Amino acid sequence: MQHVDPEVLALVALGEPAxxxxxxxxxxxxACSAEVADLARVVVSARSLTPADTLVEPPTAVWLAxxxxxxxxxxxxxxxxxxxxxxxxxxxxxxxxxMTDAAAADAAVTGAPASASASADDLSRARTSxxxxxxxxxxxxxxxxxxxxxxxxxxxxxxxxxxxRPAVVAEAALDPLxxxxxxxxxxxxxxxDGSRVLIVSLEGAGDQxxxxxxxxxxxxxxxxVSLGVLQGSSGxxxxxxxxxxxxxxxxDVSEEPLDGNPAHSGDSIIRGILGA
Amino acid sequence: xxxxxxxxxxxxxxxxxxxxxxxxxxxxxxPATWDDDAVGRALLAGDETALAExxxxxxxxxxxxxxxxxxxxxxxxxxxxxxxxxxxxxxxGFDPRRAxxxxxxxxxxxxxxxxxxxxxxxxxxxxxxxxxxAGPPPEPETAQLAERLTVADELARLGEPQxxxxxxxxxxxxxxxxxxxxxxxxxxxxxxxxxxxxxxxRDRLEVDGAAR
Numbered sequence: 012m013q014h015v016d017p018e019v020l021a022l023v024a025l026g027e028p029a030x031x032x033x034x035x036x037x038x039x040x041x042a043c044s045a046e047v048a049d050l051a052r053v054v055v056s057a058r059s060l061t062p063a064d065t066l067v068e069p070p071t072a073v074w075l076a077x078x079x080x081x082x083x084x085x086x087x088x089x090x091x092x093x094x095x096x097x098x099x100x101x102x103x104x105x106x107x108x109x110m111t112d113a114a115a116a117d118a119a120v121t122g123a124p125a126s127a128s129a130s131a132d133d134l135s136r137a138r139t140s141x142x143x144x145x146x147x148x149x150x151x152x153x154x155x156x157x158x159x160x161x162x163x164x165x166x167x168x169x170x171x172x173x174x175x176r177p178a179v180v181a182e183a184a185l186d187p188l189x190x191x192x193x194x195x196x197x198x199x200x201x202x203x204d205g206s207r208v209l210i211v212s213l214e215g216a217g218d219q220x221x222x223x224x225x226x227x228x229x230x231x232x233x234x235x236v237s238l239g240v241l242q243g244s245s246g247x248x249x250x251x252x253x254x255x256x257x258x259x260x261x262x263d264v265s266e267e268p269l270d271g272n273p274a275h276s277g278d279s280i281i282r283g284i285l286g287a
Numbered sequence: 288x289x290x291x292x293x294x295x296x297x298x299x300x301x302x303x304x305x306x307x308x309x310x311x312x313x314x315x316x317x318p319a320t321w322d323d324d325a326v327g328r329a330l331l332a333g334d335e336t337a338l339a340e341x342x343x344x345x346x347x348x349x350x351x352x353x354x355x356x357x358x359x360x361x362x363x364x365x366x367x368x369x370x371x372x373x374x375x376x377x378x379x380g381f382d383p384r385r386a387x388x389x390x391x392x393x394x395x396x397x398x399x400x401x402x403x404x405x406x407x408x409x410x411x412x413x414x415x416x417x418x419x420x421a422g423p424p425p426e427p428e429t430a431q432l433a434e435r436l437t438v439a440d441e442l443a444r445l446g447e448p449q450x451x452x453x454x455x456x457x458x459x460x461x462x463x464x465x466x467x468x469x470x471x472x473x474x475x476x477x478x479x480x481x482x483x484x485x486x487x488x489r490d491r492l493e494v495d496g497a498a499r
Contacts, residue, residue: 021482027462053488056438057457064439069350069367074342077371083335089343091319093336186447189476230459232469261451277471282447284454 015043024050180207183262183283191216195281197262199250207250213264214244216280221268226275227259230284234259235275260285319343327388330378338375345389346371348440349396355436356400356429366399373399389491393437397429434492441488449484452477 015023015033023029024047029037037044074089178201185195193216200208211225223241225248228234236259238248250256262285266278318340321329326344329337349370354363373395374381381391445453448470455461461469467477 018478018482021485022463022478024485025456025481026460049489050485053438053485053492054457056434056492057442057453057488060435060439060442063355064435066347066351066436066440066443067354068347069364073346073350073364073367074339076368077338077342077375080368080372081335081338081375083338087335087339089339089346091317091340091343093317186450188448230455232471282451284451 014040020046021050023047024054181256181285183285185262185264185281185283187281188279191280193280195264197283197285199256199285206252209238209248209250209262210245211241211248211262211264212245213241213281219266221266223280224265224267226263226265227254228261228263229259230261232261256285323388324383327381327383330388331381331383333378338371341374341388341392342371345392348389348436349392352396352433352436353400355432357403362403366396366403369399370395393433397433400429437491438488441491445484448472449480452480453484456481
């Protein structure tokens with residue numbers, strides 16, 4: 012018996028219309044119909060998600076309590092990095108990513124490149140942590156990670172220390188499109204006067220031949236708003252007043268040739284959906 | 288569902304081969320780059336970095352599950368703390384052949400949540416004589432909630448363009464050829480991303496199911 016192409020089964024599970032041959036086969040083949048039922052369960056779950064299903068990070072204090080209750084290394088942080096070489100593990104210096112709280116604090120002050128591998132996730136963590144609790148070693152480390160991503164986190168940190176923290180109203184991790192290895196983060200802050208600023212970071216885009224341009228795009232990828240040129244690894248862009256971010260939720264950074272054509276080159280490096 | 292074991296095996300892509308030496312992985316690469324299985328093996332081997340990494344990956348999921356079920360910040364934080372404390376102390380009971388690490392953590396979380404519910408029920412009985420029970424509405428069934436949050440968690444982990452493609456298929460009800468046209472991606476690429484992403488979500492649900 013010729014089974015249905017597995018990719019077609021996935022489309023059927025999503026509710027796309029099946030042709031006669033596929034329907035006839037599904038009516039008699041237990042294996043294929045079970046696969047559709049299986050995948051359809053995922054689809055039903057995903058479609059039933061509401062904003063209430065957004066995951067909520069626990070406050071920083073919870074990790075500190077776990078660490079203390081289990082008497083783990085006092086510098087151990089859930090930051091995705093290897094432990095510091097002077098700690099419990101003798102090895103582990105090979106990555107150069109190890110970072111003690113003290114080193115992180117130093118890096119935060121001096122801007123020294125203690126690590127080359129700070130990720131967008133660190134940046135997001137920096138923001139989350141800062142929102143929940145301040146002046147713990149973890150926060151110092153996270154803030155330092157933000158600095159390393161491109162100065163953006165450092166700017167937030169400096170501002171939050173003054174107690175003048177702009178509200179983060181939307182954010183998105185920016186993931187690479189095929190052919191790119193880069194990562195990034197987009198955050199929208201609302202200033203006290205109501206204006207909105209999109210902060211974009213870009214890491215690992217390699218040598219650029221033209222320039223990087225930041226766009227807000229609708230979900231259908233039909234309409235685009237250019238916010239400007241991204242110089243270096245991060246930048247702040249004013250979101251035009253009245254522009255509905257729910258209508259243009261896709262943040263996109265493109266590689267643009269110096270050809271004088273103002274349209275999107277079609278060569279997107281990283282992309283993410285605000286609030287997704 | 289009709290005994291799909293054999294068919295599933297045939298349709299599923301082969302699992303990644305396992306790395307044999309967690310300590311080597313630990314020393315050479317930052318935990319953020321480990322795959323989920325490597326985190327599990329390192330935890331089993333008693334590497335406390337693995338607990339921190341498990342916390343980084345799944346504490347939001349654990350916390351949200353507790354929060355939604357218990358509807359109380361403080362109880363949800365206590366449960367989250369307890370889950371990771373129990374995971375460390377009980378790590379010898381983690382069997383990667385039976386469940387993935389997130390599935391195992393889901394099981395611990397559901398037990399911890401159930402404990403709080405029974406404690407509350409006891410408290411309510413104790414106070415029944417003096418007060419009418421007017422607590423929060425009954426919690427949603429934890430298993431169903433776990434499934435939804437698992438999907439939300441895995442969706443958030445999808446890279447691009449998979450996340451955009453799935454969002455268009457799930458929420459904009461676009462067909463794969465419409466998605467292909469709008470994203471200017473080849474049809475085959477879109478279809479392949481859809482199938483693989485659905486399988487990934489399905490696998491996480493399935494292994495979670497095994498821990499129930």
